[in-house]
Amino acid sequence: MVLKGWREGAISRAVGIAGAALLAVAILLGAWVVGAPGAVYASPTYSALRGIDRYETALAVSRHAFTPGVGAVVLATGEDFPDALSAAPLAAAYGGPVLLTQPMALGDATAAEIARLAPKKVFLVGLEPALADQVRAALPSLSPDGVVSLVGTDRYDTARLVAQEVMAKLGSVSGVVLAPGDSFPDALSVAPLAAAKGWPILLTPGEGPLPAACTQALEELSAGTGVEVGTTVDPGVPGYTWRRVVGSDRYDTSAKIADFAAGEGLTYAHLALATGEDFPDALAAGPYLALDGGILILTRSDSVPGPVVARLQAHGDEVESLDFVGLGGAVAGVAKLLLARDGLPDGFSFGSLSIGSKGAMVAWLEQRLTDLTYRPGPIDGVFDKRTYQAVIAFQKWEGLGRNGVMGADDWTRLVSAAAPTPSVSSSGDWIEVNKARQVLLLIEGGTVVRTLPVSTGSANVGIVTPSSMFTVYHTAPVWEGPRYKPCYLHNLLAIHGYPSVPAWPASHGCVRVTLWDMDELYPHISVGLRVYIF
Secondary structure, rough: OOOOOOOHHHHHHHHHHHHHHHHHHHHHHHHHHOOOOOOOOOOOOEEEEEEOOHHHHHHHHHHHOOOOOEEEEEEOOOOOOOHHHHHHHHHHOOOOOEEEOOOOOOHHHHHHHHHHOOOEEEEEEOOOOOOOHHHHOOOOOOOOOOEEEOOOOOOOHHHHHHHHHHHHHHHOOOOEEEEEEOOOHHHHHHHHHHHOOOOOOOOOOOOOOOOHHHHHHHHHHHEEEEEEEEOOOOOOOOEEEEEEEEOOOOHHHEEEEEOOOOOOOOOOEEEEEOOOOHHHHHHHHHHHHOOOOOOEEEEEEOOOOOHHHHHHHHHHOOOEEEEOOOOOHEEEEEHHHHEOOOOOOOOOOOOOOOOOOOOOOHHHHHHHHHHOOOOOOOOOOEHHHHHHHHHHHHHHHOOOOOOOOOOHHHHHHHHHHHHHOOOOOOOEEEEEEEEOOEEEEEOOOEEEEEEEEEEEOOOOOOOOOOEEEEEOEOOOOOOEEOOOEEEEEOOOOEEEOOOOOOOOOOEOOOOEEEEEHHHHHHHHHHOOEEEOOO
């Protein structure tokens, strides 16, 4: 056995080291006890519903979810949020989407989508009646009263008019939602629930007082029950019982609304994430999620806030499908990683990690790197030089920036990362050195058991490491000149330990390995082992 039981020895050593290290980290972190990543959840179905701008994103949602023959399409402006906030329950009442348009011009793509859906009605919420002619031109089969303009004296009155249309369609409403009309996140978070339940969304200034139009709407609807989100304004309308959902910020409120919606019969089985930094993407998601009782949570566009992290962890085993509405890859990757496994510590988030970082995130990272064969030494929650080089090896193999810092792109790649696989098709044991990626793969029985960062030869200081198949012809368990525990392949060409292993070719021709990696690697290399360099 050329590798002298690498796998058995490595596993037994790792278990012993990890046991002591995990205890140390548990003491360091107090109540949280570090463990290996837990059970893997069933993988949800992921959908990226994203266009080149807000208008195309709304179209992407519509094309994904709605088929021709909807009862109505609701058109709202993509330029400002107030009038659009009440649109989702109206669209859902008719089984159609919310689409966005410029205030005075109906885009060609939006006109084409309206034509595809062939609705019986089109509601213009907060839009000038002049746009009605453009809608009729796009859909000449509409009846004369098929385009309905809902424009009030202000955003609060427009919401009242929309609520009237919801009531007219459904006959009665069992509840109503009251949300701030001077900001958008809270109304958007509650939109799927309101749309699924047929609860009109009414608006008020977040700090009050309640506008006359809102009071009038509450009296007209006579719903009896209401939900306030993001505000504690006293409506002061007799005959109503109110429940309130308010968080510390828009993301905490959104997460709490999600839990409230689950208590009202909606389900985390279908979850959507959209940015809480702007309104258009989440606006389109409301009636779409209402189709099957899905839940919407708002997140930042470049990171996942703590309350959102907590919900993804808590409900990861429930999520069957997850939509990223208008979001880019970084947030999508973090969300996937959070859903990929259980056993993550409370309050875990995927922020930037580098040398000097400590704690639960580092311990989880070290365990994950170990699972993927980039062994970073003890799993002790300390981002040291060994963790740094393991991150470098991971970045090299995955084609990421070779800076040794765990950032958004690196966490994203961890979602789908698998252990490296050999390039050579063979059996038995061998080593591969990939010069393009600057990594060494140690292979046992055809399986990669270690992935190490290396630095190969540079023409700037010596020679480029030659590409060929070599066999080890001599090993030395000592320093020989600048080479630590060299394993010779040809003349002075060797794999050896060295104090400096940059992320790029820098040697005089040999394959440099870190000193600690060489200490572990050397006992498992014997004369005659094949080494492929390419």
